[in-house]
Amino acid sequence: MNGRFRCLALRLTSALCLLMLTCPLPLSAALADDPTPVIAARAELRQWSTPLEALGTLRADESVTLSATVTEIVSSVNFEDNARVKAGDLLIRLDDSEVQAELRAAQATRVERNNVLQRSAQLQARNLAPRADVEDNRARLQQIEAEIEAIRARLDDYHIKAPFDGMVGFRDISPGALVSPGMELVTLDKLDTMKLDFSVPAVHLSALQPGLSLAATTASYPESTFNGEVTSLGTRIDPVTRSIPVRASLSNTEQRLRPGMLMEVTLERQPRQALVLPEESLIASGNGQYVLAIDEANGHVVQRRPVTLGERRAGVVEITEGLQPGDLVVSHGVQQVREGDHVSVLGIDDDNIDVSELLRRSRAVPPKEDV
Structure with a gap:
């Protein structure tokens, strides 16, 4: 019996050796050669500028308080609160x-x-x-x-008329009232365009010029941004604050802005075309930064590429050296790949993609097919 068992064990050992020599690679080794799924982003040129922030106050494009020049009784009042009037319309008639x-x-x-x-x-x-x-x-x-x-x-x-198109304020006078010279009767504001006055430190004077773009926000409309441009610069610098007054123009066709509003202003200095990437594409390395570039012409192989950074914005960063427009880099999955790895691109990270939804779908297991 012992001899028969030795013969059977020898045969099993030979069969296992033959199986090891002829069978394919293990599953783990096979999976190691599969491309790693990642989300990529393209380096793209965008309009870029250096921001300069300030606080400003709104003024109407035209504003006047109409008053009487004679002493007389009001005969008629021809407007209501916040009425829109045309230039030449008769607002108040005196006797x-x-x-x-x-x-x-x-x-x-x-x-x-x-x-x-x-x-x-x-x-x-x-x-x-x-x-x-x-x-x-x-x-x-x-x-x-x-x-x-x-x-x-x-x-x-005796005929108080509107000197320009605009919106009147509250009606605080009635027929029969006695008015005298200098007495304020009604306000009139032209609100289609607003003037925005603010001050900027004089050290930035060289970067200021008429036509410079700006964006303004206000707590009254926290979700809205109002765009405009600088129209003129002050002729004098304040010797106390060392700042120069600046005036900008904002469109107000929807009549949402009002004179006296406080605005947070962001001036777009040094406008230029800049190469930008999502900030999550960057990998810190000592005192420098690098990205994982994808070689699309060579089987989507990952290459480690050092880059030089410019200015940062919320979620994006300016690249001054190391990349060209259109280069593809890993933006999500940078911790799962190394230089020389092959990757598969699940999607391109841009303003139209939902990254969380894309990752969720990539992790989902496809349903089994019926046999």
């Missing part, structure tokens, strides 16, 4: 009956003097009146015409 009477009397005098001039001219044409009478009558007619113009100018003081 002008006395001035209207003076105008009618002057107009009647003009008719009388014009008739006298016509009669004297006819007589002078037949040599029945001296030429001096004609000249005197013409001068009297011109005098009354000048008086009529003066009365009409006085009438404008």
Whole structure:
């Protein structure tokens, strides 16, 4: 029996050796050659600038407080709160009956003097009146015409009109009220375009110029950003704060902004085209940074490539050296791959991709097919 067992063991040992020589690689070794799934990002050129922050205050493009220039009773009020008005619209009419009477009397005098001039001219044409009478009558007619113009100018003081298109404020006056010179009657603001005034340290003067882009935000609309541009620079630098006043223009077609609002301003200095990457693509190495570039022409092999960084923004970073536009780098999965590894790209990380959803789907196990 012992001999038979020895023979059987020898045969099993030989079979195992033959199996080890002829069978394929183990599963773990086979999986080691499979490409590692990663999410990649392309180095792309974007409009870039160096930000400069400041605090500013909004002003209306045009703003005025209309007031009376005469002492008189209000005859009519032709607007309501926050009404939009056009240039020349009559807003408040003061009692002008006395001035209207003076105008009618002057107009009647003009008719009388014009008739006298016509009669004297006819007589002078037949040599029945001296030429001096004609000249005197013409001068009297011109005098009354000048008086009529003066009365009409006085009438404008009784008619409070809008000097430009805009929005009036609250109506705080009623018919029958007595107004006097200098009394404030109503405010009028042109809000389609807003002026934004702020100050910038004078050390940045060389980077400031009309036309420079900016973005402004306000606590009143925390989710909105209002874009504008610098329109003018102050002519003097404040000797105390060593800052220069700057004025910008913001579009306000939706009428959401109001004069007096506090705005947080970000000036876009030194506008340029910059090569940018998602910040998660970077790997720190001592005092430097590198990325894992993907060689698309050589089977998606990973190459370690040092890069030089410029400025950073929220989630992105400027690359000044080490990459070219269009280069593909690993953005998610940098800890799972090494230089020389082959990778498979699950997706390109950009503004349109949902990285968490893409990773979730990549981990999902496909359903088994029925046999």
